[in-house]
Amino acid sequence: MYRTTLAVFTAGLFTLPVQAQEIPSLEAIEVSATRVPTPDVLAPYASEVHARREIEKSGATTLYDYLAQHTSVNVMPGYGNRDTPLLDMRGYGMANGYENIVVSVDGRRLNNIDGMPQLLGSIPLADIERIEITKGSGAVMFGDGATAGSIQIYTRTHTGASIETGLGSHGARDLIVAAGLNKEKVSLSASAQYAGLNGTSDSDATGNRDASSNRTWRSRLGLRPMEHLKFDLDGASTRIDTRYVGPLKAEAFNANPAQSDVSLYSGLAVPYTHQLLNSDQWGMGVTAELNDRWTLTARHNDENKLSNLITFGSVYHYDYSGDDLALQYRGEHFALTTGVQNFAGTRISSSDRTRKENTGGYAQSQVHLGDTIFSAGARTEKVAYTYTPDKGAALRSHHGLNVWDLGLNEKLNERWSLFANYDRSFQAPDIDGFFTTDYTLSPPAIRFNGFIVPAVSHTLNLGLNHVTAANRLKLTLFHTKLDYEIYLDPLTWSNTNLEKTHKFGLELQDNWKATDTLTVSLNYSTTRALIDQASQNKAYDGKDLPGVPRHSATLGLGWQATPASHVQLTQTWRSQAYAANDFANDFSQKQAAYLSTDIAYRYAHEKIEYFVTVANLFSQRNGLWIADDSIYPVNFTRSWRVGMKLNF
Numbered sequence: 001m002y003r004t005t006l007a008v009f010t011a012g013l014f015t016l017p018v019q020a021q022e023i024p025s026l027e028a029i030e031v032s033a034t035r036v037p038t039p040d041v042l043a044p045y046a047s048e049v050h051a052r053r054e055i056e057k058s059g060a061t062t063l064y065d066y067l068a069q070h071t072s073v074n075v076m077p078g079y080g081n082r083d084t085p086l087l088d089m090r091g092y093g094m095a096n097g098y099e100n101i102v103v104s105v106d107g108r109r110l111n112n113i114d115g116m117p118q119l120l121g122s123i124p125l126a127d128i129e130r131i132e133i134t135k136g137s138g139a140v141m142f143g144d145g146a147t148a149g150s151i152q153i154y155t156r157t158h159t160g161a162s163i164e165t166g167l168g169s170h171g172a173r174d175l176i177v178a179a180g181l182n183k184e185k186v187s188l189s190a191s192a193q194y195a196g197l198n199g200t201s202d203s204d205a206t207g208n209r210d211a212s213s214n215r216t217w218r219s220r221l222g223l224r225p226m227e228h229l230k231f232d233l234d235g236a237s238t239r240i241d242t243r244y245v246g247p248l249k250a251e252a253f254n255a256n257p258a259q260s261d262v263s264l265y266s267g268l269a270v271p272y273t274h275q276l277l278n279s280d281q282w283g284m285g286v287t288a289e290l291n292d293r294w295t296l297t298a299r300h301n302d303e304n305k306l307s308n309l310i311t312f313g314s315v316y317h318y319d320y321s322g323d324d325l326a327l328q329y330r331g332e333h334f335a336l337t338t339g340v341q342n343f344a345g346t347r348i349s350s351s352d353r354t355r356k357e358n359t360g361g362y363a364q365s366q367v368h369l370g371d372t373i374f375s376a377g378a379r380t381e382k383v384a385y386t387y388t389p390d391k392g393a394a395l396r397s398h399h400g401l402n403v404w405d406l407g408l409n410e411k412l413n414e415r416w417s418l419f420a421n422y423d424r425s426f427q428a429p430d431i432d433g434f435f436t437t438d439y440t441l442s443p444p445a446i447r448f449n450g451f452i453v454p455a456v457s458h459t460l461n462l463g464l465n466h467v468t469a470a471n472r473l474k475l476t477l478f479h480t481k482l483d484y485e486i487y488l489d490p491l492t493w494s495n496t497n498l499e500k501t502h503k504f505g506l507e508l509q510d511n512w513k514a515t516d517t518l519t520v521s522l523n524y525s526t527t528r529a530l531i532d533q534a535s536q537n538k539a540y541d542g543k544d545l546p547g548v549p550r551h552s553a554t555l556g557l558g559w560q561a562t563p564a565s566h567v568q569l570t571q572t573w574r575s576q577a578y579a580a581n582d583f584a585n586d587f588s589q590k591q592a593a594y595l596s597t598d599i600a601y602r603y604a605h606e607k608i609e610y611f612v613t614v615a616n617l618f619s620q621r622n623g624l625w626i627a628d629d630s631i632y633p634v635n636f637t638r639s640w641r642v643g644m645k646l647n648f
Contacts, residue, residue, distance in 0.1 A: 027051070029472075033134040033152065034141060034375065035328065036335045036366050041465040044366070044375040044407025045421045046149075046476045048072060048133040048509060048523070052156065055128060057558060057568045059600020059613035061166070061174065061195070061641060063120045063128065063153075068635075069572050069598055069615075070554060071133060072507065072523045073101075073151070076624045080244035080632050083121025083214070083277055086624075090136060090148040090459075090480065091503040091529030094547035094591075094624065095580045096487050100148040100427055102138065106155055106234075108283060108301040109322060111145055113345035113356040115432040115488075116307060122238035122279045124193045124216055126164065126176050129156030135507070136459040136478050139403040139425030140377035143341065143360045147425045147457040147482070157182065157189040157220065166611075166643025171198025171211075174643075187222040200637055201245050204260045205269035212242035228289035233282075240277040246270060249629040250589055257621050257633035276308040293331055299324045317348040338363040347431065352389040352446070354431045358382070364405075375407035375421075383428040383454075387435055387446060395446065397434070399454055401426045415468055421461040427486060428454045433495035451496040451536070457482045470513040479504040489536060490581035490627070500532035501545065521556040531583070543585045546578035549594075565603045572596045579625040591625040596635055609645040614638065 029040045031047045040047055050071065060066035064082050068075040074088035074097070088097030098117045103110040110118040131153055138150040158180035165175050173196050180189035193216050199209030220234040246261040262269050285299035305318040326339030344357040360381035367374040384398040403426060409419040429452045436449040463476040484497040505527035512520045529545035552574040559567045574594040579587050597617040603610045616622075616638050624632040 027053070031132055031134075033132060033138055033150065034364050034366060034377070035326070035337045036330075036364075038366075038373075041417055041467050041472070041474075042373055042409050042411065044373055044409040044419050045137040045405075045423075046135040046419075046461045046463055046474075046478070046507070048135065050131040050133075052129050055125065055131075057566055057600065057602065058570070059568055059598060059602075059611065059615075059641075060125060061613075063123050063125050065615070066125055066131075067120075067151075069570055069596065070556065071131070072509075072525055072552065072554070073133065074549065074552060074574060077244065077632065077634050078117045079624075079626075080210075080246060080273060081242065081275065082244070083212075083240050083242060084117040084119055086117060087151075088148075088547065089133075090478065091505065091527040091545065091548045092148050092485075093487075093529065093545050093580065097148065097547070099145060099430065099486070102142040102144075102146045102150040103153070104142070104150065105153045106283075107299060107324060108281070108303075109142075109320075109343055112318070112430070113320075113354075114316075114347055114430050119238075119277060119279060119305070121214060121240050121277065122216060122236070122281075123153060123155075124176070124191065124218070126178065126193065127155045127191055127218055128153055130154045135476070136461045136480065137405055137407070137421050137423040137425075139423060140362050140364050140379045140405045141337075143343075143362075143379060143381050143403070144358050144383060144401075144426065144428050147427050147455065147459075147480075155218070155220075157187055157222075158191060159189075161648040162645055164643060164645040166641050168641035169639045170200050170637075171196070172639070172641060185224050188220070190217070190219040192217040199243070200639070201258045201272075201633070202260045204243075204272045206271045208243055208272060208274075210243050210245050210272050212240070212244075215239045230287045231285070232287075233284045235282040236279070237281070238277070238279040240275075242277070243272040243274050245272055245633060247626060247630040247632050248623075250631060251629075253621075253623060253631045253633060257623065257636040271311060273312075274310040276306065276310065278306040280304045293329055295328045295330070297324070297326045297328070315350065319346045319348070320344070333368045335366045335368075336363065337365075352387060354388070354435070355384075355386040356428075356431050356434075357384045358428070359384075371411035373407075373409040376405070378402070378404040381426075385431065385434055387431075389446065392445070395435070395448060397448055399428055401428065401454055401456075415466055417465045417467075419461070419463045419465070421459075421463075423459045423461075424456070425459070426454050426456050429486060429495065433486060433488075436494060449495060451494070452486065453484050453497060455482055455484045455486050455497070457485075472509075472511045474507075474509040476507040477505075478507070487583075490583070491537065496536050498531055498534045498540070501530065502532060503527065503529040503545075517560040519556075519558040521558075522553070524551075524553040526551050534583075537583070539584045543583060544578055546582040546585070547580040547591065549574040549577045549591070551575040564605060565601070568600045568602075570598045572598070579627050579630075581627045581630075587628050589625060589628045589631075592623065594622050595620045596622065607647045609647070611644070612640070612642050614640045 078084040092100040103118045135149040139146040158178040161179040178191040195214045216238045218236040223231045281303040283301040288296045301322040303320040322343045329336040346355045362379035364377035387395040405423045407421040411417045459480040466473040480503040482501045507525045510522045529548045534540035555571045557569045577591040600613040619638045621636045
């Protein structure tokens with residue numbers, strides 16, 4: 001039924017009458033992963049950009065929703081938790097993919113030093129100006145963990161004032177207040193957001209539902225005392241209180257994915273996981289334009305974070321700090337960025353303090369010769385670990401690692417360009433993988449995990465761009481060869497390495513201004529990820545890395561029905577894959593195909609905007625398969641939201 005309805009709706013969009021006038025051009029897009037603003041069709045690396053205009057029209061309410069519904073990133077809740085979701089790009093799998101992607105907000109790393117995924121729930125979608133996804137490169141600028149690439153989030157400076165409020169199914173409610181001013185010497189921007197949800201699943205054994213609340217505020221102050229000198233200061237705070245579901249057996253999931261879970265071992269009803277996630281962050285920076293070609297920038301960020309798993313009595317405190325000092329040269333045909341970066345994190349528990357510190361120096365250059373752009377960069381980084389228990393001896397270790405990146409873009413004519421990029425990157429173990437508990441001793445003791453070494457990847461990207469006034473197409477072929485890819489072995493529940501793996505695939509992006517009122521977008525990828533050698537378990541040799549769909553696609557149709565109204569229809573599909581823990585490819589149950597149809601309508605009248613959104617229009621029963629009879633339900637029911645935004 002849903003396929004027929006979707007086909008009729010799509011056909012209807014293409015047969016709408018249009019005005020007989022020239023089709024307007026698509027908006028120009030710039031990328032800045034190397035800190036050199038470059039038109040995306042001339043970039044010497046693979047990229048994907050989502051601007052504020054696309055975000056507003058999407059109907060998404062959270063960063064999680066937007067990444068899952070409108071980008072090429074494979075996104076699932078982190079074992080039930082949407083605020084710390086699992087991310088996969090370029091075939092690293094759902095279990096460990098997020099550790100191979102550097103996620104940053106205005107240059108501040110969101111990656112954790114342990115196995116907890118990035119806290120995307122602390123970034124309100126209303127504050128985001130642009131999302132830039134760099135694939136298969138970026139290690140020179142971002143260092144540790146950029147083996148698959150990076151997701152760079154840039155926030156915006158609000159102007160004027162606005163209030164947005166919405167209500168929806170399952171007790172959803174939200175309120176967003178934002179205000180800002182921009183003057184020649186000073187700018188000020190602030191926002192506050194509350195979002196709540198009563199839950200989509202039934203009550204658990206304690207009578208609680210999978211409810212959540214999120215309270216976040218952000219502020220930014222910019223000062224320009226002189227024409228060539230700028231200071232900025234920002235701060236943010238997030239308080240998340242969430243309960244999320246556990247896994248269901250296949251029989252229960254198929255019967256009713258909304259039912260509360262029972263223990264997979266005892267068969268008894270269990271409560272939902274209750275977690276508090278708090279984050280307090282501040283940063284300051286200075287930009288000094290030394291002359292018309294040289295610029296010096298310095299930035300410091302600090303974050304205090306809390307993860308309190310109330311259900312299990314597990315409390316972790318995190319102290320993070322980051323520094324970035326860069327000197328930039330911008331000439332007519334040559335650009336250079338060189339600098340040093342430091343990121344240090346300490347995790348404090350009731351029994352120990354564990355620290356991981358990354359210190360790197362880098363240089364990234366770009367040469368523009370006629371229709372040819374060359375890029376080259378290198379980085380050296382030291383990763384140091386310290387484990388300090390309340391009782392017993394401290395443990396220390398370190399790694400010294402190097403990366404480099406080469407790129408080329410050749411503009412053939414006004415429509416066609418080719419690019420190539422070769423990137424060497426690394427992933428150092430997080431502190432959960434670097435240490436292990438030896439239970440053969442009495443009492444058990446922490447020791448360094450001798451099986452874990454840093455993963456090293458070599459990625460080749462070959463791409464083509466075709467751009468006209470009404471169409472922007474990007475095609476990329478990639479191949480990645482890895483030594484010592486890091487993973488958690490589900491048989492031994494220990495972190496270890498896959499000695500040899502490789503990945504390859506094709507990515508297609510297309511944005512087409514079909515008429516002056518209709519825009520079509522397509523984001524498609526096909527990926528294979530194969531295990532070549534796994535000495536810890538020979539049964540994995542030659543098998544597919546689990547949790548990696550062969551195919552994924554997002555199709556978007558945007559219709560400007562009137563000058564004041566816009567309709568956005570999005571279809572997201574990912575093919576089936578092996579379950580996240582199925583490294584031997586022999587489980588009886590696979591990760592089912594993911595499917596969601598989403599529609600959003602916006603109407604603007606003077607200073608008021610009205611909107612209606614429906615997610616998962618046809619109530620597809622989606623889930624995250626970890627193993628046989630271990631399924632986390634996700635996006636399994638239709639949900640709607642209505643609201644309005646008042647601009648002052």
